[in-house]
Amino acid sequence: MTAYLLHYYGYMLRAAASHIEMIALVMLFAIPVSAALSVLVHVFRFLAVPVITILEILYTIPSLAFFAILTPISGLGVKTAVIVLVCYSLFFLVRNFLAGLEGIDPLIIEAAQAMGYSRAGMFLKIELPLAMPALIAGTRLACMSSIGIACIAYAIGAEGIGSILFEGMRQMSYVKIAWGVILVVTLSVAVNNLMAAAERYFARRADPGRT
């Protein structure tokens, strides 16, 4: 185990770095797109059913099949992987963000409306801060799911921790498999804890009196 680590730590770090890079890229696209979609659906309610249905359908496509469908269009590599992961992430993000917006006490919305807030003012000053914890919860789920699926993306040539795992399986090397697992689990736990802390922070901001 340690011999492998000493010999290949550079390679392992690079694999982990590409993995993190892929997830960051996914969030970079998924968060703004999901925010725009959620706001659109929140303002124009009739869009709710079609948008959610499309995201649900995309989410039900198994990852390997999704990679396969896109490969002829966007080719092998990180690009295709990111597109697929963004589609999956949108499902978590939009669903949670909308649940957050819709979960605000209707009396609070009524009070804000009665004060003469513009639509935008009401969104920025009242709805967004109160829905923020739900948005972060969605981001957390999206990150978790992306970290896992990104491993499989090695099948289409997207480098990451998947590279170590797949090599391990091909060479029947338990050491490689073990290190791959340790890396991906560590990353998952770290991101999960980070996002949980962010969630607590925004929950406190949404109702500071409660804590």
Add this chain to the structure above:
Amino acid sequence: MNAIEFEDVKKSYGSGEAVRGISMAVGEGSLVALMGASGSGKTTMLKMVNRLVAPTSGKILFFGEDTASMDVIALRKRIGYVLQSAALFPHMTAAGNISTIPDILGWDKARTKLRVKELLSLMGLDPDKFAGRYPSQLSGGEQQRVGIARAMAGEPSVLLMDEPFGALDVITRSRLQDDLLSIHRRSGTTILFVTHDIDEAFRMGNKVAVMNRGVLAQYGTPREIVENPKDGYVRQLLNFLSVEALKRAGEPK
């Protein structure tokens, strides 16, 4: 001039009729108490004024102008609204809640700050102690008072109050009733005040509107109502009026 005029206003929710053709005028600078049993349509009446609820038919005039054709935001900026439950914004302090309307109106910081202090004191809440508290750190009655301060902050020309003193003990309640009356006299704000407490209605209102299942049973000064109750429902209600309130109603205001 009338601040608010209801013209044959009806509101139905599905098959249920909450308000069944009410016409009444609220004179500028008056304090009208709207009273009636639970479910008689009081909250619905208030919400039709600031267009949180659209009437099914009929018209509502705001200083002579049909509210349906007014810009809804401009209309709401001129109306303060105290909800039946305080409905404070949980992510803002008491001061933050009270500042919302001045902020929307674009007041400068110093003026807003002064106004917040003034209103907190007026509501019997020590500004040093309460300004920085969040709603969940306030008792129900304190929340309600912050809600009243929030509605009054922008110096609105009309104040809609939905059972604003519901969650208060008798002493605080009586003090705030007096304070509201003196604010009303000083500021000339038109107030439409919902209550289901007949003593409170007769004590507060220049005029009292008695609602019964979506219908206006009687609308008049306390004295007119006491001396000449219009129907059996009003007569029955008067049985519950306390002796002091009855005596006060008999005296000209």
